[in-house]
Amino acid sequence: MDFTPIINQVVGALWYLIPIGILAATLKSAWFKGVAGEFIVNLSAKLFLDKETYHLVKNVTLPTEDGSTQIDHVIVSKYGVFVIETKNIKGWIFGNPNQKTWTQQIYKHKNKFQNPLHQNYKHTKVLESLLGLNENQVFSVVVFVGDSTFKTEMPENVTYGKGYIRFIKSKVQPVLTELEVKQITSKIEVGRLTPSFKTNREHVKHVKTIVAEKESRQNCPKCGSEMIIREVKKGQNAGNKFWGCSKFPKCRGVVNVT
Ligand SMILES: [Zn+2]
Numbered sequence: 001m002d003f004t005p006i007i008n009q010v011v012g013a014l015w016y017l018i019p020i021g022i023l024a025a026t027l028k029s030a031w032f033k034g035v036a037g038e039f040i041v042n043l044s045a046k047l048f049l050d051k052e053t054y055h056l057v058k059n060v061t062l063p064t065e066d067g068s069t070q071i072d073h074v075i076v077s078k079y080g081v082f083v084i085e086t087k088n089i090k091g092w093i094f095g096n097p098n099q100k101t102w103t104q105q106i107y108k109h110k111n112k113f114q115n116p117l118h119q120n121y122k123h124t125k126v127l128e129s130l131l132g133l134n135e136n137q138v139f140s141v142v143v144f145v146g147d148s149t150f151k152t153e154m155p156e157n158v159t160y161g162k163g164y165i166r167f168i169k170s171k172v173q174p175v176l177t178e179l180e181v182k183q184i185t186s187k188i189e190v191g192r193l194t195p196s197f198k199t200n201r202e203h204v205k206h207v208k209t210i211v212a213e214k215e216s217r218q219n220c221p222k223c224g225s226e227m228i229i230r231e232v233k234k235g236q237n238a239g240n241k242f243w244g245c246s247k248f249p250k251c252r253g254v255v256n257v258t
Contacts, residue, residue: 037086037145041073044162053077054168055185062126071123076185078178079171081138083127084164085120089113090146097155105151116142117158122211131184137175141167220245222253229257 038058045056060071073084095102101112120140128138141157143164144150150158157167176184218227227243245253 037088037143038072040145040161041084041086041143041164044165045073045075048162048165049075049168053079055181057185057188060188062123062130069123069126071127074127074188075168076181076188077168078174078176078181079168080136080175081127081131081133081184082141082168083120083124083138084141084143085116085123086143086145087113087116088146089144090148092151093144093148094152095154096152104148117155125211131187133184139167139171218243218255220247220251220253221255223247223251225251225253227253227255 042056042058045054049056055076057074057076058072060074061068062071063069071083072086075082075084089104091104091106093102093104095115097115097117099115100118102115104111104113117140120142124135124138124140127133128135131138139157141159141164144158144160148160150160156170159167219225220227223245226246228246229241230244232238232240232242241257243255243257245251247253
C-alpha cells in the first residue's frame with residue numbers, strides 16, 4: 001500500500017502550524033516586547049504631546065564609568081527634560097521608591113528586579129551633569145509597558161502605558177527658555193554627549209558620589225532620624241561598622257551595614 005497520499009494529507013493539514021508557531025514565538029520574544037514597549041511610548045508621544053512644545057529624542061547614549069548606557073526616550077520641553085525608562089514586566093508589581101529591588105509576582109512565582117527609579121536616577125543625574133542643568137529641570141519617568149498591576153502605591157512618576165503623558169503634562173511651570181530647549185535637543189540629538197564626557201572625568205566622579213550618597217542614606221527604624229556610620233568599640237565584633245541613630249543615646253536604633 002502506498003502511504004504517500006496520507007502523509008501528504010497530514011503534512012498539508014499541519015503545515016499551517018508552522019507560521020502560527022513562528023508568530024507565537026515572535027509575540028513572546030524579548031525582541032518583540034522591547035519593540036512593543038518602544039512603540040507604546042513613541043506612538044502616545046506622537047498622539048498626545050504637541051510636537052512644537054515637546055521634542056522626543058530616541059536612543060540616547062550616555063557615558064558611564066564602565067562604558068556607556070542607553071536611554072530609550074528623552075523628551076525635551078520648556079517644562080523640563082523628561083528621561084523615560086520603559087520596563088517590560090508583567091504580573092503584580094510590588095515596590096517603593098527607597099527599595100533596592102522590586103518584586104514581580106505571577107501566581108506564586110516571585111522575581112526580583114532592580115528598582116527602576118534607582119536605575120533612572122543615575123541616568124537623570126548623568127544628563128543633568130552633562131547638560132549643566134539642575135534637579136528642577138530634569139525629571140525621571142518610569143513606564144511599565146507589559147501587562148502589569150501595581151500592588152503597592154507608586155509615586156506619580158511611575159506609570160502604566162501612556163499614563164506617563166499625564167505626568168509630563170502635570171509639569172506646567174516653564175524651567176527652560178525656548179533657546180535652551182533648542183540647544184539641549186540638538187546636543188542630545190547629535191550624540192555629542194559621549195565624547196565630551198570621555199574628556200571630562202569629573203562628571204563621572206560627581207555622579208558616582210551623589211548616587212552613592214543617595215543609595216546609602218538610612219533612616220532610623222525606631223524614630224526615623226538620620227543615621228550615622230559607627231564602629232563597634234568593644235567585644236568580638238570590635239571594628240565592625242553599623243548604622244546608628246543620630247539621636248543616640250536618646251534612641252538606640254541600629255541597622256546593619258549591607
Ligand atoms: Zn532613632
